[in-house]
Amino acid sequence: xxxxxxxxxxxxxxxxxxxxxxxxxxxxxxxxxxxxxxxxxxxxxxxxxxxxxxxxxxxxxxxxxxxxxxxxxxxxxxxxxxxxxxxxxxxxxxxxxxxxxxxxxxxxxxxxxxxxxxxxxxxxxxxxxxxxxxxxxxxxxxxxxxxxxxxxxxxxxxxxxxxxxxxxxxxxxxxxxx
Ligand SMILES: [Zn+2]
Numbered sequence: 001x002x003x004x005x006x007x008x009x010x011x012x013x014x015x016x017x018x019x020x021x022x023x024x025x026x027x028x029x030x031x032x033x034x035x036x037x038x039x040x041x042x043x044x045x046x047x048x049x050x051x052x053x054x055x056x057x058x059x060x061x062x063x064x065x066x067x068x069x070x071x072x073x074x075x076x077x078x079x080x081x082x083x084x085x086x087x088x089x090x091x092x093x094x095x096x097x098x099x100x101x102x103x104x105x106x107x108x109x110x111x112x113x114x115x116x117x118x119x120x121x122x123x124x125x126x127x128x129x130x131x132x133x134x135x136x137x138x139x140x141x142x143x144x145x146x147x148x149x150x151x152x153x154x155x156x157x158x159x160x161x162x163x164x165x166x167x168x169x170x171x172x173x174x175x176x177x178x
Contacts, residue, residue: 017044091141095121102145106157115159125164133163144170
């Protein structure tokens with residue numbers, strides 16, 4: 001709405017929105033504006049407001065919600081962090097984090113069919129006898145979820161394309177297909 005300074009022609013002003021010349025009472029007073037009036041007429045302003053009302057309401061609501069969450073987190077920071085630490089230090093907790101991270105990445109490439117669940121990973125871990133699918137070394141709960149055909153090479157984030165690897169093996173595998 002900012003832009004060129006408003007022009008006052010005798011007791012009239014040019015609206016920047018509709019371009020019509022209107023008497024001053026058509027413009028809202030504003031201390032911040034150069035000539036003491038807003039550069040857009042009341043009619044145009046209310047039209048603009050009406051058009052964007054729902055959007056503003058939605059933004060306001062979201063902001064409020066966000067601030068509430070932030071406040072809540074700030075107030076309870078210590079106990080939340082402690083809870084997270086406790087929760088995610090379990091085997092199940094760790095699996096969930098890994099699965100969520102992979103899912104997020106796959107969704108970015110829109111390749112996920114949502115079959116790679118925490119339950120599936122735990123089953124696969126058992127099936128692999130807690131050993132790396134490539135080197136056979138013991139991995140316990142310190143493994144990477146790997147795509148046999150990498151997502152970067154057109155692989156899909158799906159059950160049949162998943163293996164659990166020792167992190168160092170996974171790193172050296174990179175995006176190549178072994
Ligand atoms: Zn106007």
